[in-house]
Amino acid sequence: MRADVEAAKADIEQSIELLRRRLDWEPALRKLDELNARVEDPTLWDDPAGAQAVMRERTRLASSVDAVRSLERDLADALGYAELADEEGDEATLEEARAQLKAIKERGARAELEALLSGEADGNDAFVEINSGAGGTESNDWAGMLTRMYTRWASAHGMTVDWLEETAGEQAGIKSVTLQVKGPNAYGWLKTEAGVHRLVRISPFDSAAKRHTSFASVWVYPVVDDTIVIDINPADVRTDTYRASGAGGQHINKTDSAVRLTHIPTGVAVACQAGRSQHANREEAWKMLRARLYELELQKREAAQQALEEQKTDIGWGHQIRSYVLQPYQMVKDLRTEVETSDTQGVLDGDLDAFMAASLAQRVGVTREG
Known part of the structure; x- marks a missing residue:
């Protein structure tokens, strides 16, 4: 042969x-x-x-x-x-x-x-939360680009995406968005994307055509099912209602249908505005809160993973997991695994498998020979 x-x-x-x-x-x-x-x-x-x-x-x-x-x-x-x-x-x-x-x-x-996707919740669907960093319109636009990137990745892998909450930027992009990605091993793959993402480019919003650096955070936590018991004292949860904003149809701004829940002991907050009624949004928000608190418990078991709140609060230098450089050269580089590519457009169109695979293998500490 x-x-x-x-x-x-x-x-x-x-x-x-x-x-x-x-x-x-x-x-x-x-x-x-x-x-x-x-x-x-x-x-x-x-x-x-x-x-x-x-x-x-x-x-x-x-x-x-x-x-x-x-x-x-x-x-x-x-x-x-x-x-x-x-x-x-x-x-x-x-x-x-x-x-x-x-x-x-x-x-x-x-x-x-x-x-390698053998974690307790790896096979579950995932919530993906994206928040823009400091920088106004430029950072909001970057958060919008990341949202598009992950929705395209999900679509390419036969997964579906539901938009649960969105706060639009004043001129462009988004300030924050929460997505639910549904598909086999959605959380197992997407958990490798949690962290701060850095963009370097000539801003289309700068009339002087100067190079700008923007940051946005990606937060990923699993959708938990009813067989997982998360004990939450209702007295520890503050409920706020407000008028929804963003896409959603004519009904969306007429009533205080959007719901935000804040778990006071941990500071974890979730929001939902996707449903037409406050009742539906409250129910979905409770699911999200249970998932977030469950993820906190998972984090305690994974000593290798960085602290959750540190990633959420420091959206800036020194905390990024990946850099996306569009000018003066083109390169996307993962700072954890050293994986890089010059095909920046492919990455922004959702081609993330090489980055996810390398990060997953590093995370579980398994080599091919091991």
């Missing part, structure tokens, strides 16, 4: 071995059999919350097992195809086999990264 085919085979086999090891293969298969048996038990739904937890665990485990088996099956098929083409001297067919192996290798690499 050709050397390049052998090399691809070795890479894919290494991915499969790593996936099996991280999944703890034999115990995982036994656990999946147990979950399948529980799903077939007609008494399972006597406890709806427990049944949902079982179904989620079964889906997650079955997906991981199927990914490994699919790689093994497709590798065997592609190798057989390549071997036959090599024996017959059919270069065109051999090239097709090479393309198949390349695609399988890429799938294996992606599956390795997804196997």
Whole structure:
């Protein structure tokens, strides 16, 4: 067999071995059999919350097992195809086999990264909060650009985005926005984006065409479901209502329908204005508050992650995780992992996978050889 085919085979086999090891293969298969048996038990739904937890665990485990088996099956098929083409001297067919192996290798690499998403809430949907830093219109515009970047990333990965709250900038962009990103492992991927993002460019709002530096913070926390109990004393929560602003239709400014909740002991505040009624916004805001407090608890368990409030309050020099330079040269560089690219437009259009993958691997401290 050709050397390049052998090399691809070795890479894919290494991915499969790593996936099996991280999944703890034999115990995982036994656990999946147990979950399948529980799903077939007609008494399972006597406890709806427990049944949902079982179904989620079964889906997650079955997906991981199927990914490994699919790689093994497709590798065997592609190798057989390549071997036959090599024996017959059919270069065109051999090239097709090479393309198949390349695609399988890429799938294996992606599956390795997804196997790292083993955190308690990694599989959940995510709330993404973006706030502009000091700098007025320029920073507001940068926050708007980041919002577009993340919505495009979500769309490219088959996820949906709901806008929960938005405070528009006075001239352009946004002062703050809260999004809910819905999709598999949304929080697991997006949590790597939390921090301060720095933009350097010639401002379109400066008549002197001077270079400006702007900052915006990105905050990410998981959507938690009803099976996770977060004990909040209502007396610790201050409720404020106000008239919503921004997009939303003619109804949006007529009543004090928007709701802001502030958890006094921690200072955590959330706001929602997406619903047409104060009741709907209050319900969604409570979900967001529970999620934020749950994320605070998760942060205590992750010593490697920076303190949450430090990231939110210092939107400026010394706290950024990534720099986006548009002038005098073009470069996006992640200051945690040193990953960089000159394709700034691609990044701003949502091509974030390389940055997310490197940050995730660094975060969990796993190397390919480990």
